Amino acid sequence: MVCSGILRVYLPSVSDLVTVFETGDPALVALAKSLLDSEGIDFTTKGEAIQDLLGVGRFPGGTNLVAGPVVFQVRSEDGERARSLLRDLQDG
Secondary structure (H helix, E strand, O other): OOOOOOOOOOOOOHHHEEEEEEEOOHHHHHHHHHHHHHOOOOEEEEOOOOOOOOOOOOOOOOOEOOOEOEEEEEEHHHHHHHHHHHHHHHHO
16 A cells, blocks of 8 residues: 655644643652543653763652753643643642
């Protein structure tokens, strides 16, 4: 089967992303991912891959002081819904 169509993938620009959650706690990172996935909200994380890369590991609060927290970002149109979904994680 030959497909003559062109597949185009449009990625959101960085300006279309808003930060909705930040944490250094690995358990909250996993929970936030699960909640966003279950609601079908596309997201990206910044800082997750470098949390343990620097060799000093995480401090008792969960955050690597050199790398900082893991930052969750979503498209601007999903921002309020994502913040509402993750609000309880910030209080806990």
